[in-house]
Amino acid sequence: MSQLKSVTDASFEDDVLKSDKPVLVDFWAEWCGPCRALSPILEELAVEHEERIEVVKVNVDENPAIAAKFGITSIPAVFAFKDGQHVHTSIGAKPKPALEQEFSDLLA
Template sequence: MSDLKAVTDASFEEDVLKASKPVLVDFWAEWCGPCRALTPELEKLAAAHEDKIEVVKVNVDENPAIAAKYGITSIPAVFAFKDGEKVHTSIGAKPQPALEQEFSDLLS
């Protein structure tokens, strides 16, 4: 099981949109192999930058409303939110250095 916080349809607004720092949201599913490969990379990213960002997970099978709201059609999908707005999207499993490069504006 992941060390990352699980966010639900019910808690999304509070945990993500009203968060005091940028949040990376990993939209994933249990049956998705690339999603499982991405989780340890996101955990490393979260640990390395815990002072700047928060990383959370949304299971799209268990939380269809939030997945539909953001038009999730491919997983894993990592959306970056800052001040309640979606500011960046990353699709697919990537290693931590690639994630750091993609989200560098939130990590500096």
């Protein structure tokens, strides 16, 4: 379905918190329609900004520990991490220009 890397409870620290680049984490679930709508937009951002950011996915049903750690109560939720720190959150499916504006500090 998605070309984005799947991150798990076990790999989150290495894949996200220890990443050399800022990381956008898409918290999603298979049954979530808005999550499916957001996925191709995040894939576009990943390709267009591959030099600057990583974009990964966390299935909240399969990885409840990391979802609980970050208080995920609504999906889709896109969290931005930079230097191991959570720096921004976007909740809900949004059009690409809105996401580019929200995360502009990481994409520039």
